[in-house]
Amino acid sequence: MNKHDQEYIKHKNKSMVLDVIRNRRPISRADIAKITGMSPTSVSRIVADLCQAGIVKETEQFSSGVGRKATLLDIDASSVLTVGIELDKTEIKIGVVDFDGRIAAEHTVSGANHDKAPQAVADTIAAKLLELVRDNGINRDKIIGVGIGIPGIIDVDSGTVVFSSQLGWKNVAFLKLVEERVGIPTTIDNDLNVKALGESIYGHVNESRKTVLIGIGSGVGSTLVIDGEIYRGETNIAGEIGHFNFDPNGMLCECGKRGCLQTYIAEYALIQEANNFKKVSRLSEIFHEWRAGEPWAISIIDRACTYIAVTVSNVVCMYNPDTIVLSGNFIEQHPHILEAVRAKLDDFIWEPFRGTFKLVLSKFAGKSVMIGAASLALNLRLDYELQTS
């Protein structure tokens, strides 16, 4: 057993103590020791760390029963806030979120972010966050972390946007830019990753142990969350179904390869196809014609639903989840889309997978990246406190 393993065990012990307090609050140190099998000394040391970090507090209640009365411990829910930010092509959404995933205050900044200098975007975030905190009388000291969800490939460890076609950024060390402006520990991650995390922690799938979120919009992607943890893969790009190959001789994708799933269902692909028949520039126009019963629009939406059903089926084959959350612009354009996909699913789902999963819509819809980013920040900060305190 090397040093790394010892650190790991120490960290696990701290997580275990925090989990016991979370689930059985209020609770005494002696009871924590009894439940965890740890020595009273170890428990006291860890509790002291957690109190100092402001996560745990001593209550004014005492344990009942025989012997010396012991002070009970509780989570200090109100002392811990995190900020969740969604940064995409056209908006910045900022929210202050509490320990239980409730939004205490929020603000949306509209305006194109594509090709904007990262410094300018970070400036806007810092200024608007300051404003939000001030205008809502929030105690800034209670904010322990900032989480940002960004469309694209994110190197989580270094806090770098490796590539984001939506923002037009490549290798931007964005975490640092934000952190040095807001002065609060910051973390960045892929938008679908945080969205999936938020849905699995606070959404209506919070009983789910294996949630997959599938996002269908300007790009196509998915994220698997196993027992409340994002399955990132080796380089944080697991679930990149958009570049899933369907046909070696298919249409050319923006990635330079042929036949990727994106060429069948991404927004730009549908718009491009529609233009073979009629000049349109937005997905909502296709849906408008679809509702009006235009055959060409029905054909486009119908084919997209077929490939979404195929995608759900393929994701189920790979991940065998208990829940699939569908999200994104295409899915949210019309309430009937979910039903259309469900109806088609019967044609594709392999017998042994029938009845093994629920197919639902995102609970938080437009706010899910914000809430998810905040929950990622909370998890990471708690983890960090546990590791370093």
Next chain:
Amino acid sequence: MNKHDQEYIKHKNKSMVLDVIRNRRPISRADIAKITGMSPTSVSRIVADLCQAGIVKETEQFSSGVGRKATLLDIDASSVLTVGIELDKTEIKIGVVDFDGRIAAEHTVSGANHDKAPQAVADTIAAKLLELVRDNGINRDKIIGVGIGIPGIIDVDSGTVVFSSQLGWKNVAFLKLVEERVGIPTTIDNDLNVKALGESIYGHVNESRKTVLIGIGSGVGSTLVIDGEIYRGETNIAGEIGHFNFDPNGMLCECGKRGCLQTYIAEYALIQEANNFKKVSRLSEIFHEWRAGEPWAISIIDRACTYIAVTVSNVVCMYNPDTIVLSGNFIEQHPHILEAVRAKLDDFIWEPFRGTFKLVLSKFAGKSVMIGAASLALNLRLDYELQTS
């Protein structure tokens, strides 16, 4: 925190103690307490359980340093053996495997198992295992578990072969049949699952934290192993890429749907296609003609390699692993196949995934299901001892 959680923590503590002994053997109880942060009482209790279970033994060495000399503990590697069994259409391979994955004795029973009565197959297994143990002077008491890898859908918890087209079985409670004949705790699982586990524990990918094994033979499937644990999904059928849909209007698959991956690369599909041109009944005949430079055979193998490369690319998109192990009859027919797939992979792999994974062949080839099944039995028995002792 409910009873389940307390049991879970107790179990985790035992695993932790066993891991510490495994990695730092020989070691004293006091040092275990120091490293784990557990109380000396808890450590002593767990160690007593592990000694009683025969997994851990007291050595004749003592700790150095000041104070009372403490007896050092070690793993009793020689006292623990498991049996790994591969059961497929045409063979039963039985091997006795030690704690370190070495085969102590093995035996292969040839003969069709398809449509054979499960009772008869269990009889054969029990008789041959007895023979193997007797003929090789193996102490039967040292065998703590039997693991069996079977092609098909396996309900691991109930020990049932839900469906195996290779064996022609449906809802066969096979675990019970074997267990009551051999009198040793038995476990059954999908053959690819145990194969992947064996490769990731004892194979040349044992540094890998995210291994995917892809099997291409009479069927097509894959298994992801994360940190030494099979990712099973919700109902133990994660990784079923054989029924991955490529084309809603594709060829009819044996599952009754159209365009499944199997219809492109499974053995039967290739043989069927070959018969459009020439009467062949085995894959090896196609390979024979391929080596002889026959254009039709080159076309079939070439297309299969294309779809295998596409499959590798798609699996990488989903799982983002550090290692992919290719295995199965098609891959193992000729050493050049791996190279052919590698060469094609460049055409499909999305830029961000380049260089993120190794593509290798199975290390144990024909013995990998046997070794994998034994390693599953070992893990489960250790786990069981930890939970119940």
